[in-house]
Amino acid sequence: MHRFKALAIAALVATAAAFAGSGAVAQSGISDGVIKIGVLNDQSSLYADLAGQGSVVAARMAVEDYGADKKGLKTEIIFADHQNKADVGSQIARQWYDAEKVDVIVDVPNSGVALAVNQITKDKKKAFLVSSAASSDLTGKACSPNTVHWTYDTWALANGTGNALVKGGADSWFFITADYAFGHALERDVEAVVTKGGGKVLGKVRHPLNTQDFSSFLLQAQASKAKIIGLANAGGDTTNAIKQGAEFGIVKGGQNFAGLLVFLTDVHALGLDKAQGLIFTSTFYWDMNDQTRAFAKRFSERNRGIHPTMIHAGVYASVTHYLKAVEALKSDDGTAVIAKMKATPTDDPLFGKGTIRVDGRKIHPAYLVEVKKPSESKKPWDYYKVRATIPAEQAFRPLADGGCELVKK
Amino acid sequence: MQIFGVPTQALFGQLLLGLINGAFYAMLSLGLSVIFGLLNIINFAHGALYMTGAFVAYFLLQGAGLGYWWALLLAPIIVGLVGIVLERSMLKHLYKLDHLYGLLLTFGLALVIQGLFRNQYGSSGLPYGIPAQLTGGHALGFMFLPNYRAWVVVFSLTVCLGTWYVIERTRLGANLRAATENPVLVQAFGIDVPRMIMLTYGFGVGLAGLAGVLAAPMYQVNPLMGADLIIVVFAVVVIGGLGSIMGSIVTGYALGVVEGFTKVFYPEASNTVIFVIMALVLLVRPAGLFGRGQ
Numbered sequence: 155m156h157r158f159k160a161l162a163i164a165a166l167v168a169t170a171a172a173f174a175g176s177g178a179v180a181q182s183g184i185s186d187g188v189i190k191i192g193v194l195n196d197q198s199s200l201y202a203d204l205a206g207q208g209s210v211v212a213a214r215m216a217v218e219d220y221g222a223d224k225k226g227l228k229t230e231i232i233f234a235d236h237q238n239k240a241d242v243g244s245q246i247a248r249q250w251y252d253a254e255k256v257d258v259i260v261d262v263p264n265s266g267v268a269l270a271v272n273q274i275t276k277d278k279k280k281a282f283l284v285s286s287a288a289s290s291d292l293t294g295k296a297c298s299p300n301t302v303h304w305t306y307d308t309w310a311l312a313n314g315t316g317n318a319l320v321k322g323g324a325d326s327w328f329f330i331t332a333d334y335a336f337g338h339a340l341e342r343d344v345e346a347v348v349t350k351g352g353g354k355v356l357g358k359v360r361h362p363l364n365t366q367d368f369s370s371f372l373l374q375a376q377a378s379k380a381k382i383i384g385l386a387n388a389g390g391d392t393t394n395a396i397k398q399g400a401e402f403g404i405v406k407g408g409q410n411f412a413g414l415l416v417f418l419t420d421v422h423a424l425g426l427d428k429a430q431g432l433i434f435t436s437t438f439y440w441d442m443n444d445q446t447r448a449f450a451k452r453f454s455e456r457n458r459g460i461h462p463t464m465i466h467a468g469v470y471a472s473v474t475h476y477l478k479a480v481e482a483l484k485s486d487d488g489t490a491v492i493a494k495m496k497a498t499p500t501d502d503p504l505f506g507k508g509t510i511r512v513d514g515r516k517i518h519p520a521y522l523v524e525v526k527k528p529s530e531s532k533k534p535w536d537y538y539k540v541r542a543t544i545p546a547e548q549a550f551r552p553l554a555d556g557g558c559e560l561v562k563k
Numbered sequence: 564m565q566i567f568g569v570p571t572q573a574l575f576g577q578l579l580l581g582l583i584n585g586a587f588y589a590m591l592s593l594g595l596s597v598i599f600g601l602l603n604i605i606n607f608a609h610g611a612l613y614m615t616g617a618f619v620a621y622f623l624l625q626g627a628g629l630g631y632w633w634a635l636l637l638a639p640i641i642v643g644l645v646g647i648v649l650e651r652s653m654l655k656h657l658y659k660l661d662h663l664y665g666l667l668l669t670f671g672l673a674l675v676i677q678g679l680f681r682n683q684y685g686s687s688g689l690p691y692g693i694p695a696q697l698t699g700g701h702a703l704g705f706m707f708l709p710n711y712r713a714w715v716v717v718f719s720l721t722v723c724l725g726t727w728y729v730i731e732r733t734r735l736g737a738n739l740r741a742a743t744e745n746p747v748l749v750q751a752f753g754i755d756v757p758r759m760i761m762l763t764y765g766f767g768v769g770l771a772g773l774a775g776v777l778a779a780p781m782y783q784v785n786p787l788m789g790a791d792l793i794i795v796v797f798a799v800v801v802i803g804g805l806g807s808i809m810g811s812i813v814t815g816y817a818l819g820v821v822e823g824f825t826k827v828f829y830p831e832a833s834n835t836v837i838f839v840i841m842a843l844v845l846l847v848r849p850a851g852l853f854g855r856g857q
Contacts, residue, residue, distance in 0.1 A: 361830055366782055371830070398782075423688050423783060
């Protein structure tokens with residue numbers, strides 16, 4: 155009888171242990187049964203074409219192409235407009251994480267907003283896939299175990315464009331810089347490259363984000379007599395500066411623009427006659443191979459004919475890699491998924507094979523491109539020719555130089 | 564020679580550029596002033612209609628092959644007609660109500676118009692070239708002045724002064740001003756006040772459309788081009804004094820110049836300096852620099 159009792163107790167304990175075990179599995183599984191992806195970006199202002207709805211389309215395509223439904227991963231995509239304001243962006247991020255059970259925030263142009271979301275994501279132990287924001291601080295002093303910085307950063311731009319120009323004899327620079335986190339980071343990183351290459355910075359001027367009239371800044375740049383006017387801004391600010399630069403005879407006067415961050419949509423907005431000859435760095439171009447062309451065709455059909463920028467490509471690829479990690483872990487726990495993403499080599503149709511470093515930096519080649527002359531463009535959106543490929547191992551800041559605390563010294 | 568570390572030559576350049584930007588402030592705030600004076604409506608749709616003017620120029624070129632000079636003539640008329648439709652269908656019901664209602668309606672209209680254009684044409688803007696006759700520029704010694712910008716200053720100054728003359732010095736203008744003071748009495752003299760109000764609104768927003776055409780070759784034709792400008796223009800109107808014609812012209816140019824100088828001495832503040840001035844003016848002279856307190 156005693157033996158029977160002992161057996162019964164053992165059975166009870168075993169059952170309880172089994173239940174406890176299954177409980178633990180449920181806890182580390184997909185929270186609420188849904189992987190909720192939040193695309194947070196500029197939906198209405200100067201960065202809305204280079205990211206905006208296109209990023210939402212790219213995220214949707216990533217989920218569809220991955221076949222998440224068939225694999226039993228239930229996903230939901232939501233999006234919001236942060237209006238390029240850090241406070242608005244932070245508030246949305248908090249609400250998404252706390253109330254709407256969002257598991258991962260994607261894209262987030264405007265480094266000011268991205269740095270804020272980066273911190274919130276870290277505090278809440280969720281996941282953050284950066285495609286638009288450029289500041290290299292996201293994998294430097296602000297690096298986080300919950301963030302992957304996919305597409306490009308200010309260091310890569312400076313290294314690509316700055317180096318090429320300095321080597322080509324551009325030894326005096328004047329910066330026209332957007333006055334917020336991104337502009338400052340880009341200016342800082344390019345200036346380092348210029349001075350290292352023996353060049354000089356003759357002056358700089360900082361303009362408020364989303365400026366219409368650049369004439370005053372252009373005049374100062376003209377007066378500096380610098381060979382290169384470096385535009386450390388993006389989107390509508392860059393196109394406005396270049397367009398008005400033509401009016402003020404900047405190029406005719408022997409000076410040249412360096413668009414330090416130029417997107418496909420900017421070139422489209424400027425038109426080839428104004429943009430031709432611009433040299434800049436990009437990590438993706440839609441007309442590289444059959445896979446990118448096929449993607450561009452499907453993408454543009456769903457995005458008002460606008461072809462994918464490198465940001466859209468980055469959203470697609472990072473969401474794809476994220477889903478892979480979630481599937482492998484059978485969990486959407488932010489910290490664990492990001493760790494898994496870093497541990498797994500990446501492979502997608504747009505960026506090819508690559509890796510993600512411990513500091514969150516995604517590593518892939520970068521391309522130095524030149525905008526075609528109108529006569530060289532054979533089809534719609536045929537804008538770039540690739541002048542040089544910067545191999546993956548040289549394209550981004552060396553791991554040890556970033557000052558990221560995740561990197562063991 | 565230098566002033567506060569800035570060469571005087573550079574300052575001359577900024578002065579000129581300030582006048583160019585001031586030209587847009589002046590033309591837009593003039594339209595706002597005229598509309599406020601007669602209709603008592605704070606027309607928040609002004610920026611959207613300025614943007615519409617630029618888009619009309621773009622459509623005329625793309626759709627009908629009509630270039631800049633035609634646009635300069637036709638776009639203000641088209642925008643003016645749009646304005647008249649808005650006035651007849653919506654605004655006229657609000658004249659007897661508080662300013663707030665007109666402000667809310669026109670603000671809503673502005674959001675709708677901008678939203679529609681942005682949905683259709685994106686936010687990067689569309690290219691619009693400088694007319695062939697006005698490309699190039701002249702080296703003035705202290706700066707390179709693009710011909711097109713010189714044209715903008717001269718043309719807008721002419722339009723502003725012409726408007727001022729018509730309103731302040733002609734019989735038509737006298738009727739107009741009388742109607743703002745006492746519409747019932749003016750109507751008793753046999754003048755069709757509602758029609759005059761309608762045409763005034765059409766003219767005011769036509770000015771905005773004209774400014775839009777002037778802006779198109781300088782900036783991208785962008786659905787958002789009016790949204791930021793209109794806030795500054797309202798500050799200009801407040802500083803100049805609501806309803807004062809000369810006040811809005813002078814203030815428009817003067818603030819353009821102030822903003823230009825700010826871009827040299829402390830560029831980071833260039834988009835806030837006008838609002839700082841506005842706050843100061845409101846503290847010292849609540850009716851505005853040229854306004855008559857009531």
